[in-house]
Amino acid sequence: MLSNFGITFLSITFLTSFLLIYLSFNELKTANNKIPKKIYNFSSLQLIFTILSFLTLLAGFVVSDFSMSNVFENSHSTKPLLYKISGTWGSHEGSLLLWINILVLFSFLFLFYSNNNNKKFQLYTIIFQNFLIGTFLIFLLFNSNPFSLLFPVPNEGLGLNPILQDPALAIHPPLLYIGFVGSSIYFSAALAALISKVETKLFARVIKPWVSLSWFFQTLGILVGSVWAYYELGWGGFWFWDPVENSSLMPWLLMTALFHSVLVLERRLGLYSWVIILSILTFTMSVVGTFLVRSGILNSVHTFANDPSRGLFILTFLILMVFSSIFIFFKYSTTEKNTFKFLSKEFFILINNWFMVFFLLVVLIGTMYPIFLDTLFGTKISVGPPYYNFVLAPFLIPLLFLMTSGPKFNWISSESKKIFDLVFFISLFIFLAILFIVKEKNLIVNLTLIFSIYLTIQSLNDFYKAFKNKSINLSRVISHFGFGLLIFFISINHILSIEKNFNLKVGDEKNLSKFLIKFENIESYKIDNYQTIIGDFQILNKKNLIKKNLKPEIRIYDQPKTMTYEASIDSNFFSDTYLTMSNVSDSELFNIKLQIKPFMNFIWLSVFILSLGGVLNIFKRIKKV
């Protein structure tokens, strides 16, 4: 029943995108400068039907309609309601449907709210966007149909992967997808701008809010994903340089480069081709990311669903997309003369782009190189955190310094500014005070500390100035402030983290230099859809004599049969105490891992502050329009 509805809604959506392309092409020939009502109507209709198809799948999950194979494979009738709902986008098919919903939503929003009085540009954007919608719909209907039927109808479903049954992971995919798919609109707009030869300034104005919007959601999506990895995977880390994490970082780096260079395009009308290329690349990278995750050619902690035929489709689509973009670019792009004064604001934005693209290339090479090596020579290598830390960390230092100094310079002019000012000396004093406490000896870490403090203090200083005169770019100040804090707290966290591994029996005690750990008790019982084993530990801090009780868990799920290890985290304002336990096979011993992780909450908060700058940027635009 529901399945038929779903397929019908999807078919109507496909039909509307076909019609929208047809009507828009026809409209291009007329002299009239207004987009006709029927295009708006079809766009609304398209949005309504795609949302209906999504709601149909959602309903299937909520009522546990196991006649649909997707519900059967990813849900179970005893699962809590929240995870039945999030199960809708927990699978490949469901998340692809969500992906299409967002594509349609953005197409709709662009048509209705980005009124820029350039009909040709607007129509071409809708055409390209609907090409994307149509292609993904074909993929969905013929390869990954979430509404496929199953006969005979099973009584019970297989259940959702337990580590996905988590509130943070319920909202992580929607956030990330708004970021990923949001970039489609400036991909379409960039191609449209080339063909319709739109005025540079207008193009910059039109794409700017969309770049900020997708950047904001991408940042939040990455944040929620990291928070999830931190408490759910039970390793005490929050970023593993895992290929799947990398594929969410790559578009983010490009978006960051893009909204900096859009500023140059808007103010100086320079970098037009570069902005176009970045717009195209960002969405391409999003699709590359999807390809890497969905095709299963990666070995990652996050690969949950994969199938080679999907990979093949996405790869074919990717190749077509890249080649047609290249064709359009070279056919329509005009030569421009870009010149920049040394030490002008636009010069520093170029430097920003230089670093962002470098970071992107490092992540891209690190992610793809093992795949190429494996395919070409059959040699398997791993590229992990040591590689990224070694290559990237030294470049953070000049980046932080440039983020501090760049904004001080003016547009066009080449006037030099004082760089090592009072703020820098205050920062140095703060650094020395911190060094006195933490006694860090690594040069790179120390330099990173100095320059992250400098950026933070300088941003505070700018913030103070912003109150006195209104001319300062507040969203820049907030985002740079957040980034300074982020790097600062990550460094401090890196220096002060403690990790201890040991084996204990129930009733045993472990005496460490700063802590005394007692394994007091163990309990086991059945909850909802899993069996749990809970350890009871008491941790005594020998210095301040504070006692903490922590209860790490081992969970054994039956649908599907998996074991997960739940960390017990005591999070106070400044520091997290993180305890995990796991059974050692053939013995009554448990392997215990105690980690002290300072400033974790500050790391999350910094990313949140960083993202706020993006929101401010959107609102600023809306107010101006």
Added chain:
Amino acid sequence: MKKIFLISTFFFVLVNSVYAEVDLRDKILKNLRCLVCQGQTMSDSNSDFAQTIKSVVDDKIGHGFKEDEIYKFLSDKYGDWILFNPPLKKENYLLWFLPYFLFIIGGIVIYYLSKKTQIKRK
């Protein structure tokens, strides 16, 4: 005065920067991939395989092996797949040097863009 302060601070930091001592066992385990898991490090993994490797590493450290010798021993046995830090071999030259090469290219492009200050703008 400021300059003296600046120079002396950097000097202080530099002198202080002898290689930091870390727990060797932790460091080694964090650089090893748990082969039976999905992208986990040996240090983070609870699998039986990881337990075995942990005791092998303990044993090697006990016998006075150096860090590099332990990596060499494990990669001879399990292949380079086990090392999260890809060794600097001929087939990995591109991995290690391409990023820096591209960074330099980018720098040259920016240099040429910003050099021609006096040429008339569009």
